[in-house]
Amino acid sequence: MNRRNFLKVASLLPFTAPWVASSNPIPQTYRTNPDTPNVLIVVFDALSALNVSIYGYHRETMPNLARFAERASVYHNHCSGGNFTTPGTSSIFTGTYPWTHRALNLGATTTTTYASRNIFSEFGQNNYTRIGFSHNLWVTILLDSFQEHLEEFILPSEIAILDYHLSDNIFKSDIGLAFEAEYRFLNKPGKMSNSVFSSPILGSIKMFVNKMLEKKYIQDFPRGLPGFHDIVYTLEDTIDWIIDKLGNWPQPFLSYLHMMPPHDPYHTRKEFVNRFWDDWQPTGKPDHFFANYYGSQDELNAQRVFYDEYILYVDSEFGRLHDFLQDNAYYENTIVVFTSDHGEMFERKIWNHNTPTLYEPIIRVPLLISIPNETSRQDIYAPTSCVDLLPTLLHLTGRSIPEWCEGQVLPPYSQREARPDRSLFVVEAKENAKTQPLQKATIAMINGDYKLIYYRGYDGYDNVFELFNLRHDPEELDDIFETRTEVASELKKELLAKIEEKDKPFLDTEGA
Amino acid sequence: MNVTFVSKAKYEIVGFIRDRLSKDDFVYIFSACALPIHIWGILNLFIDIPSWLYYYDFIELIGGVAYTLVFSLVETLFVFIGVVTLRLLLPKRWAADWFVSFSILMVLELTITALLFQYFTVQGLYYKTELLLASVVSIGLTAFLISKFDRLNHYVRSIARYFTILAYVYIFFDVVGLLIVIMRNL
Numbered sequence: 198m199n200r201r202n203f204l205k206v207a208s209l210l211p212f213t214a215p216w217v218a219s220s221n222p223i224p225q226t227y228r229t230n231p232d233t234p235n236v237l238i239v240v241f242d243a244l245s246a247l248n249v250s251i252y253g254y255h256r257e258t259m260p261n262l263a264r265f266a267e268r269a270s271v272y273h274n275h276c277s278g279g280n281f282t283t284p285g286t287s288s289i290f291t292g293t294y295p296w297t298h299r300a301l302n303l304g305a306t307t308t309t310t311y312a313s314r315n316i317f318s319e320f321g322q323n324n325y326t327r328i329g330f331s332h333n334l335w336v337t338i339l340l341d342s343f344q345e346h347l348e349e350f351i352l353p354s355e356i357a358i359l360d361y362h363l364s365d366n367i368f369k370s371d372i373g374l375a376f377e378a379e380y381r382f383l384n385k386p387g388k389m390s391n392s393v394f395s396s397p398i399l400g401s402i403k404m405f406v407n408k409m410l411e412k413k414y415i416q417d418f419p420r421g422l423p424g425f426h427d428i429v430y431t432l433e434d435t436i437d438w439i440i441d442k443l444g445n446w447p448q449p450f451l452s453y454l455h456m457m458p459p460h461d462p463y464h465t466r467k468e469f470v471n472r473f474w475d476d477w478q479p480t481g482k483p484d485h486f487f488a489n490y491y492g493s494q495d496e497l498n499a500q501r502v503f504y505d506e507y508i509l510y511v512d513s514e515f516g517r518l519h520d521f522l523q524d525n526a527y528y529e530n531t532i533v534v535f536t537s538d539h540g541e542m543f544e545r546k547i548w549n550h551n552t553p554t555l556y557e558p559i560i561r562v563p564l565l566i567s568i569p570n571e572t573s574r575q576d577i578y579a580p581t582s583c584v585d586l587l588p589t590l591l592h593l594t595g596r597s598i599p600e601w602c603e604g605q606v607l608p609p610y611s612q613r614e615a616r617p618d619r620s621l622f623v624v625e626a627k628e629n630a631k632t633q634p635l636q637k638a639t640i641a642m643i644n645g646d647y648k649l650i651y652y653r654g655y656d657g658y659d660n661v662f663e664l665f666n667l668r669h670d671p672e673e674l675d676d677i678f679e680t681r682t683e684v685a686s687e688l689k690k691e692l693l694a695k696i697e698e699k700d701k702p703f704l705d706t707e708g709a
Numbered sequence: 710m711n712v713t714f715v716s717k718a719k720y721e722i723v724g725f726i727r728d729r730l731s732k733d734d735f736v737y738i739f740s741a742c743a744l745p746i747h748i749w750g751i752l753n754l755f756i757d758i759p760s761w762l763y764y765y766d767f768i769e770l771i772g773g774v775a776y777t778l779v780f781s782l783v784e785t786l787f788v789f790i791g792v793v794t795l796r797l798l799l800p801k802r803w804a805a806d807w808f809v810s811f812s813i814l815m816v817l818e819l820t821i822t823a824l825l826f827q828y829f830t831v832q833g834l835y836y837k838t839e840l841l842l843a844s845v846v847s848i849g850l851t852a853f854l855i856s857k858f859d860r861l862n863h864y865v866r867s868i869a870r871y872f873t874i875l876a877y878v879y880i881f882f883d884v885v886g887l888l889i890v891i892m893r894n895l
Contacts, residue, residue, distance in 0.1 A: 305764035371893040374769060378776030381757055382750075389827045391753040391777060393746050394819070395784050397826045631764040 233449040234569050235531040236320070236590055239518070240289070240453070241511050242282065242333055243460040243550060245540030246275065246561040248505055256473050258508040261516025265535065265565060267574050268528065270609060272564040274580040276643060277539045280550050280559045280625045282335045285538035285583065286455065290315045290339065292587030292602040295624035296640075296699040299631045304335060304377050306342040308631070314601055316587050317346035320451040320594075328446060331455035332356070332435070334426045336538075337365065338373040340453075349446075353428050356438050359410065361403055361427040384427055403427065420503070421464045423510075425457050432458055432514040440521050448530070455538070458511050461549055463503035465510045472509060473502045479544060480672050486658050487553050488546030501543040530569055532593055534586065537562040553625055555641040555650055556673055560623045566607070568593060577608050580643050582621040620644040620691060629654075634700035642692045648673070649688040651696075662689060729796050734809045737869045740876035741813040742788040743781075745820040747879045750781040772893055778886030785879075788816065807855045810865035814851045818844060 246252045250259050251266050252273060278288025283305055284295035291298045291311045298307040306312075317327045329340040330351035337353060344350050352369065354360040368375035382391045383399060390396040407422075410429065414422050422429050435456055446452065479498065490497055515535070522528055539550055542558040550559050564581065566589070584604035591598050592606040605611065605619075626638035637654035646668040652661040664678035664685050678685045730738075754777055761773055792812045796804075804811060822844040829836055855862050 300764075302760075302764045368890075368894055370895070371772070371890075374772045374893070375776055375890075377761075378773050378780065381753070382777060382780045387831060389753075389824070389831055391750050391757070392780065392784055393749050393823050394788060395780070397823050397830070400830070628763070630762065 232595065233325075234594060235449050235527070236325075236451040236534070236594065237522075237527075237531050238289075238451075238453045238534040238536070238586075239515070240286070240331075240455040241459060241515070241535075241537050242455065242457050243539060243541045244508065244511065244537035244563060245542070245558045246273075246537075246563045247540065247558045248501075248508060249563050252563065255477060256475075256505050258505050259512040259515075261512045261519060262535065262563070262565070264516065265519045265533075265567065268571050269533075269535075269565040269567040270571075270575045270577055270607070272566075272577045272581050272607070274578060275536075275562055275564040276560050276580070276582045276621055276623055277537070277562045278583050279623060280539050280552065280555055281627065282333055282538050283339070284624060284626075285562075286336050286339055287311070288583045289536070289538065289586055290317075290343070290453075292316070292584050292604045294584060294603055294622050294699075295626065296622075296635060296696070297603060300339065301624075301626040301629055301631055303627055304338060304373075304380070305631060306339055306373060312342050313346070314599065315343050315346065316453070316590070317343050317451070319587070319591055319596065319599065321346055322596075324447075324449070326447045326450040328442075328450060328452040328454075330356075330453070332425065332428060332430055332457035333455060333460070334362070334365070334376055334428070336455045338376060341372045353430070356435050357428045357430045358422070358434070359406065359424075359429040361399070380426075417467055418464055419467055419470055421462065423458055423464045424462070425460060430457070432456060432510065436514045436518050439518060443521070443525075443527070456511075459504060459507040459541070461504070461541075463500070463507040465503070465506040466513070469506045469509040469513070471506075473505045480674070482544045482672070482674060485545040485547055485554060487655075489552055490546050490548040494546075497543050497546070497548060500548060504541060504543070528567060528569065528571075532569065532590065533567045534590070535563060535565040536583070536586070538583075553639045553652065553655060555623050555625055555639050557667070557671070560641060568610075575609055579608055580619070580621055580645075581607055582623075617645060620695070622695070632703060634703045635696060640692065640696065642688060642695070643667070644688060644691070647684060647688060649678075649685070649692055651689075651692055664688065726797065728801055729799075729805075730793065730809075735793070736873050736876065737809050737866070738792050738812050738816075739785070739789050740869060740873045741816045742792065743785045743876045743879045744872055745817060746781050746785050746788070747778075747875075749820075749824070750777055753777075772889060775886035775889035775893075778883050779890050781879075782883035782887065785883075788819075792816065804852075804856070806859075807862045810862045810869070811852055811855045813865055813869050814855070815848050818847050818851065 248254050248256075248258055249262065250257045251263050251271060277285040279285045279295050281303065283300045283303055287298045287300035287307050288294060291307060291314060293311070295301055298311045300307045307315075317329065320327055326348045327346060328349040328351065329343070329347050331337050331340060332353050334353065340347065340350055352365040352372070354362070354365045360366065362376065362379060364372050364375035364379050383396050384390065407429070411421055423431060439454060479501065481494070522531065522533065540559045540562055541550055542548065542552065542556060544558065545556070547554060552559070562583070564586070582604060584602070585607045586604065588598040588602050588604045589607040589610055593610060598606070621643045623641040624638065626635055628637045629635055635653065639653070640651045642649045646666050648665045648667050650663040652658050662678045662685070663676045664681065665673045665675065666677060667673075754774060757773070758770065761770055765773060792815070796808055796812070799808070822840060825840055826837060829840065855865070
């Protein structure tokens with residue numbers, strides 16, 4: 198190389214610096230001390246464990262999750278805290294059951310006590326950078342209430358292709374209330390909204406814009422783009438954004454990332470369309486009093502196929518994140534949690550999770566935890582609850598577990614054996630006032646092999662108990678409440694005592 | 710020179726507007742826009758508040774009402790600007806005597822159309838084109854009747870006069886709502 202050429206090449210060197218820097222996604226300075234591992238919680242909304250292949254579902258819905266499972270503890274009997282986003286997610290955040298944190302209703306937040314008793318407040322020491330994001334505005338409302346404990350509170354609009362909401366664009370400081378009012382003013386699904394002109398005009402504009410967007414994306418998403426609550430997004434963009442952010446968040450970090458799929462509408466990507474049109478039929482079950490689906494069981498089975506194909510999309514994108522974490526050695530210094538806030542249902546003429554029932558498809562959610570340098574899979578069959586996640590993460594990061602936490606450290610991380618007689622609870626009370634005792638609610642109690650479900654305060658279905666032996670009857674077909682009277686009476690007594698205990702503070706309020 | 714030009718332009722614009730709409734006309738039109746929007750919004754608030762009571766405390770409840778009032782105010786202003794713009798676009802002499810009465814009835818008809826549109830959408834009924842056609846025909850018919858029957862024109866104006874007081878009430882509460890929303894977002 199002559200001098201002239203050498204100078205030419207040398208003059209280009211400064212321009213290569215940014216490229217070199219960007220090709221290394223994790224700056225060395227951010228490498229963390231293994232004593233303070235990062236915590237990455239990945240939540241996919243409405244993902245039922247019963248539709249996940251690693252839990253024995255006959256359709257191969259999550260092959261990439263199986264790869265992640267090879268280095269994780271896999272919980273086979275893990276329950277959510279409730280049957281929809283608000284109570285389920287709040288239980289993950291606070292390590293308490295819905296009857297304690299009281300985020301019972303759609304769009305509600307926890308009591309003010311838990312605004313400073315949650316996963317973010319507990320990780321407030323040791324310079325953890327705390328990050329919260331969700332596509333789901335109900336979760337965004339919850340994150341908003343914990344904002345003082347978050348270094349980064351990311352709004353859905355940052356990652357969305359389209360976000361029609363004013364609340365997360367204009368009223369960023371008051372997103373919870375603004376969203377609730379806006380939701381009723383413009384977007385009440387299935388009902389006439391509070392506005393006269395804005396709703397139909399904006400609705401028509403939205404329809405037009407969505408059609409244009411769908412035209413653009415029809416090749417990739419033949420069933421429509423993923424979206425909910427007037428927010429349109431793709432998981433590809435979200436995962437790309439996470440990958441990009443992972444390199445920039447100062448470590449150690451606690452990052453809670455809550456993605457909407459596979460929540461309905463089930464708009465999967467083209468390569469997953471028609472993957473599960475097989476002859477398989479789920480176990481037939483009788484219609485329930487709370488049936489909410491008026492089509493045939495075949496149509497409900499078709500919804501299940503759409504859902505399963507949407508899970509394939511979730512899995513494919515999670516697989517991409519898993520590969521990135523693996524290739525960039527994040528598993529050496531990061532606790533990675535994979536879970537969901539609640540499940541989804543396609544039986545008994547009940548569709549999705551908008552129901553007062555608490556059957557297994559709705560409350561059984563996946564939980565996988567990978568701790569730094571974990572290299573083998575461990576299968577845990579003991580019943581566990583989402584309230585256990587917070588104490589487990591605190592334990593794994595060397596923190597003390599606060600007294601108010603209702604969960605316990607999960608096996609195999611706990612030094613103590615799990616109590617075999619431990620009862621777990623799932624609470625659904627979306628029509629019950631936050632500050633009142635549980636008057637209209639469904640509560641499930643799981644103890645060993647048994648699951649007791651109690652319906653209280655529903656017109657035509659009040660004071661009804663159902664009891665199932667999950668070991669012998671995992672499909673919950675044989676209600677043994679009337680036949681196994683001894684077990685039934687014992688469990689009923691325990692459940693009613695627990696409800697009385699949890700109602701007490703609110704009875705006092707009522708009395709006052 | 711520029712200042713003179715600007716004041717002259719301002720004077721001409723104000724004159725242009727005043728030639729078409731008096732101060733009272735503005736009040737009548739604003740009332741006509743505010744009335745249905747606020748009545749509908751407040752009626753729905755009465756439906757919403759019981760469910761808000763499940764999980765909002767008193768302060769939050771007031772905040773929720775404030776947002777609804779602010780959204781109603783914004784909607785009212787958009788419709789009001791639309792009607793005023795329509796008047797400004799029309800020739801000065803055309804409909805000069807009966808535009809206000811016509812606009813009051815037009816807003817009411819559009820309100821009914823918008824609510825039926827919402828209702829049909831919720832019910833999954835597809836009469837939207839028919840509805841829009843019916844609305845256009847009824848507005849045309851209203852214009853015809855108002856222009857031909859002077860008594861109808863006066864009758865509508867005199868009724869509208871009674872409702873203007875409500876517009877001031879709405880404005881008062883909307884402004885309070887706006888202040889609450891601003892305070893919550895500071």
